[in-house]
Amino acid sequence: MKHSILSTFAAVALAVSASAAFATDKVTYLFPAPDFLPAFAPFQLAKGKGYFEDAGLDVTFQVGKGGADVATQVALGNADLGGGIGDTPIIVRANGLKIRGVALLGGRGLTQLAWRADTGISGPEDLKGKSVGVLSFQDTTYYNLLGVLASVGLTKNDVDIQAVGPGGIIQLSIAGKLDAMSGVPEWIAAIEAAGVAMDQMPVDTVFPAMAQAIIASDDTIAARPEVVRGFVQAVLRGVRDISEDPAAAAADYVKLVPQHAENQAGVEAILRAYAELIYPEGENQPLGTFNPDRIKAVQDFYLDAGLVRTAVPVEELYTNEFAK
Structure with a gap:
């Protein structure tokens, strides 16, 4: 009986120990x-x-x-x-x-500046007067865009910035209603998958994104x-x-x-x-x-x-x- 009780205690102790080892x-x-x-x-x-x-x-x-x-x-x-x-x-x-x-x-940096290849844009200095999509006006894609514009002496007033969400950026870019975008690689890939040629540059080449x-x-x-x-x-x-x-x-x-x-x-x-x-x-x-x-x-x-x-x-x- 004593041996049986000790064996039971040992088994319980082993089970508790194993449970603790796998605790998450x-x-x-x-x-x-x-x-x-x-x-x-x-x-x-x-x-x-x-x-x-x-x-x-x-x-x-x-x-x-x-x-x-x-x-x-x-x-x-x-x-x-x-x-x-x-x-x-x-x-x-x-x-x-x-x-x-x-x-x-x-x-x-996560944010990429991208533009339709048919817009005549070759870099940030060409964004003046162009339409540029961002996720929202309270988002890093917008803040980073301001930094890019400042790097070439432009302000938000020089550009038509549109906060249209990710779906809007993709669809409006495909439709040619946005010239450029400040966004992430997924959005660029989605636009290119629709047959639209895009050029891009990492924002952190001109701003510490x-x-x-x-x-x-x-x-x-x-x-x-x-x-x-x-x-x-x-x-x-x-x-x-x-x-x-x-x-x-x-x-x-x-x-x-x-x-x-x-x-x-x-x-x-x-x-x-x-x-x-x-x-x-x-x-x-x-x-x-x-x-x-x-x-x-x-x-x-x-x-x-x-x-x-x-x-x-x-x-x-x-x-x-x-x-x-």
């Missing part, structure tokens, strides 16, 4: 746009290929109502982490939302640093997968995201654009990390342009401790 931290991540967009491929790969699980995380994806909503929900603790752009903390922290970037998905960022609140960073680290490292594994082999990453991605099951070639072209234009490391900026000089340059421009009224100490806008 629940994490909610909030996207600023539909999670099936190829821009979010590193996250889908991290989840589908078990990188979050390897980090001991049970991740749930949710979709917010744009970047401002994501920042608000993360700051309030309604989501553990969320998505934005490297400049998101510049905009929202000045308004009292205590969030900061914890990883930057690439050393180049930044890539996608993972954001977290100061409270979450303080209370759950290992969760933040595990999440960041898992997503960066997804970025590396795309950078090292866009074709293989596209094959994996379309299996995980059924909306793209019939468009593997198109997805591969988009992921290749991210690998070549956005993900490469910047100067003194290893993958995942922020460059404080770049942040300061963007904040200075936003202050001068009246997009923000208050400067925030740069060190409060980001941390590189989780990406290293």
Whole structure:
């Protein structure tokens, strides 16, 4: 009997130990746009290929109502982490939302300036009098466009800027009702897929634009640093997968995201654009990390342009401790 009881205790102890070994931290991540967009491929790969699980995380994806909503929900603790752009903390922290970037998905800028090849545009200096599409007037695509215009001595008054959303940018560009756009690689690919020849340039060749960022609140960073680290490292594994082999990453991605099951070639072209234009490391900026000089340059421009009224100490806008 004594041996039986001891054996039972041992079995229970072993079961508890095994359960603890496989325990996971629940994490909610909030996207600023539909999670099936190829821009979010590193996250889908991290989840589908078990990188979050390897980090001991049970991740749930949710979709917010744009970047401002994501920042608000993360700051309030309604989501553990969320998505934005490297400049998101510049905009929202000045308004009292205590969030900061914890990883930057690439050393180049996300925003691309693109134009129809039949418009006679050859660069930013030719945008005067032209129609240019942006996502909204409260979005990085618009802010970055202002920076591009300023680089050639133009202002928003010199250009017909139209905030028409992603669908509007694509359809109006195809129809020839927009000459140019400030946007992301997916939109350019969609326009080209309709048979419209496009030329483009990365915005960060003339303005210090930044890539996608993972954001977290100061409270979450303080209370759950290992969760933040595990999440960041898992997503960066997804970025590396795309950078090292866009074709293989596209094959994996379309299996995980059924909306793209019939468009593997198109997805591969988009992921290749991210690998070549956005993900490469910047100067003194290893993958995942922020460059404080770049942040300061963007904040200075936003202050001068009246997009923000208050400067925030740069060190409060980001941390590189989780990406290293």
